[in-house]
Amino acid sequence: MVLLFLRFNYYIEKVQILYQKSMAKELNSREDNYSQWYTDIVTKADLAENSAVRGCMVIKPHGYAIWERMQGALDKMFKDTGHENAYFPLFIPKSFFSKEASHVEGFAKECAVVTHYRLKNDENGKGVVVDETAKLEEELIVRPTSETIIWDTYRTWIQSYRDLPLLINQWANVVRWEMRTRLFLRTTEFLWQEGHTAHATKDEAVAEAEQMLRVYAEFAEDWMAMPVLKGVKSANERFAGAVETYCIEALMQDGKALQAGTSHFLGQNFAKAFDVQFLSKENKLEYVWATSWGVSTRLMGALIMTHSDNSGLVCPPKLAPIQVVIVPIYRNDEQFKAISEKSREIKKQLEAVGVRVKFDDRDTQKPGYKFSEWELKGVPLRLAIGPRDLENGTVEIARRDTLEKEMLQMQNIDQKVVHLLEKIQKNLYQKALDFRTANTFKVDSWNEFLEQIEKGGFILAHWDGTPETEQQIKEETKATIRLIPLEGEKENGKCVYSGKPSSGRVVFARAY
């Protein structure tokens, strides 16, 4: 009886969930609650969701398909610049973290620690418990980043200048035990790539770090349609163990900055810590020069927050898993049949020129529902075809970026679609660039700074170059120096906080 009742409750629950599903998926608006709007898009557009494991996310198929496209583009750029992929262990012996002093000092200690290697059946028959006799002699850390294990490996790979440069990248999962997590932006486990290169000279290593920064910037702008500033971090914000940290920073729609990628010149720090020397052409033993660089699934968060609107995700065509969705509009089977035939024909035509197309022929949902769903998921172009279109040889085309609709002749539809996709890609970039321009402010007084930082945006201000001033500004305003620009002219001035001399403006913002 109880069981029956439970089953009935379960049934009711399923029906309720189904009812909710059948309604339009309402998003919180960007203006009312930016943070909830972001989470709504991530979860309702089926990009990712929280898992049963605290802080770890499940990347859902639609989100993963976008990430795969990011990976594909980046991987090609890495290979085109001479890098090869490899794979290093997930686990790092605890003692490795003590070897590079500034690395261990600066690096967050929030890591997952493996202490045992066996489970056993509970003696009371209550499932499994940890077998206390299977304790590791030395604990293993789930990699938060792989400099240490990789440089330990490079010691045997590098003997002579002939082995250099060593240009390696790894696609991997890493774990940092974050206390406050947000889907894509900050999760305990995340996916990333980490490049680790070894060079014979300092100049070559610096050039590599700078090259990879340019690669990241090019990817952000050309593929993600996301304009970025390029620069170096102040000493406070540098990666633990780095001599110089290069970075790209983007501006989100709420006026907060997001660090989208970093490239580090590591000097000889890791080579010295892991004793990696090589015989130079002059037959001298020298320490190797190093770089490391990485971007992560955080880019998914950046993508969402750069372009999306109150209808959901807006995905740049180059990264969209589906670039065009075709929705048939019909009243009866006969119409459906005729429209389907035409739709499949158009699909083929578009695929022949390399466009990724979905024909949504589900008979379980109405066109209006489909329109909302594909808008929510960010598909750049929607074609709707009804009986009248068949007669007239037309198709209704809707742009996701502008939400504008237009009637087009079906003739040369492939060329028209290709052209529109290019136009959307460019428009998204231009829109984001205009937004950034409108939200970048030169500020010369502390009062102005205090006022502007509340409104958001990038603040270009003079800084006296001291960590103390930087720290004071951070404490008083929560703004950090996002970067010291690499481009643009240098201009002398006075520090916005201390009034001391400054040799150039830096970029302040509150950041993710």
Place this chain on the structure above:
Amino acid sequence: MVLLFLRFNYYIEKVQILYQKSMAKELNSREDNYSQWYTDIVTKADLAENSAVRGCMVIKPHGYAIWERMQGALDKMFKDTGHENAYFPLFIPKSFFSKEASHVEGFAKECAVVTHYRLKNDENGKGVVVDETAKLEEELIVRPTSETIIWDTYRTWIQSYRDLPLLINQWANVVRWEMRTRLFLRTTEFLWQEGHTAHATKDEAVAEAEQMLRVYAEFAEDWMAMPVLKGVKSANERFAGAVETYCIEALMQDGKALQAGTSHFLGQNFAKAFDVQFLSKENKLEYVWATSWGVSTRLMGALIMTHSDNSGLVCPPKLAPIQVVIVPIYRNDEQFKAISEKSREIKKQLEAVGVRVKFDDRDTQKPGYKFSEWELKGVPLRLAIGPRDLENGTVEIARRDTLEKEMLQMQNIDQKVVHLLEKIQKNLYQKALDFRTANTFKVDSWNEFLEQIEKGGFILAHWDGTPETEQQIKEETKATIRLIPLEGEKENGKCVYSGKPSSGRVVFARAY
């Protein structure tokens, strides 16, 4: 003084290593020591090596490049059969393993257990220690396979028959704490893909499991040039939690079998354990039917052991990162210049028809050294070009599979190379198939069985169908039932061990 002495020692050590490197990389022969021959190829052909972490390997760039090609081919096959990729957490709460009874019973308990989430600086200044105050309430297990966490997730994804089938694959790293490890074949951490699908009916789930077995077999034969037998496992050898385990088995050159992929029909076991029900078209609540299927970096071991010889790796052209290497033969700069020009021209010509080419223009190594190195690394075709070739418009071409050399006219070299690569791919498959045929034996008496099992190979013998007999045979001979064939005619007979009736032969072998 001591420091100077240490540095001097270090210098001597580097010079010694360099000297060893400059010598030909000798392999143990296949006939003398098969196991060491295998390890030699893996390490000396730069495929993988052991890491500082017990049982975990480093996959080196050359090995990883082959794995990437395997991934690419499989991923396309999965997508062509309607599957999408997604990503689930690395960690699984310990309690999840207790939910599916036969899964927890049968599954090896050798797992990496995360118990803490923070390190701290040692009070005595000796690096970092585990922060004992940061202990997890429930331990997390590093995934050995992901059925449990995925089915826990599917509960919210699946409400109605409209949500089915759910066809998902994941590329991931997994960890099983193996006591005895061997590079690629059995490592604590390995890379794999795991498909996890959900269906409305039993028939559909069975059809999916069978389809994926065919996909694996096709991949093994078409891409790896490795013939496989298809079948199902006996109850003893089934995956923990599966109703039926389908598998492909290959025969290695030492006469041992290697399980190359499995596909499981899981019935409703996981749906019941994780309470995943759906509303059917008839508006009834029903449990979902499941499959899972996977292949791993173990395939790299299978590839190596199927084709390689005493000169090193033999890689099928379809999976070879470099298909053709061009080696210039020259005595002076002038010759080098002229040959380089011609080589680059040929490289371009070959790349235009989709061939992957390396022009080895290193001036630090002699041609003989280069020949050995590329043979060791398994490059299918080598072109050597000397001054006389330039005059005569010829090129010397060497096949890796047969080690035969031939002089070719440079004219239409692209078509000749494409043709040869196809020929090599076919030849490798045929050679492996001939080997398997020659090493497959119908055995009808126990004495014959005992004799043959010592010599290796697949043994086709009758079995009475009982786990007891299977267990006895395993204890007496170390042979296991590799599979019950899906193909071929059924033949009645008597069990080779017990003499009891049998309805068909099964395949016995010693296995990796």
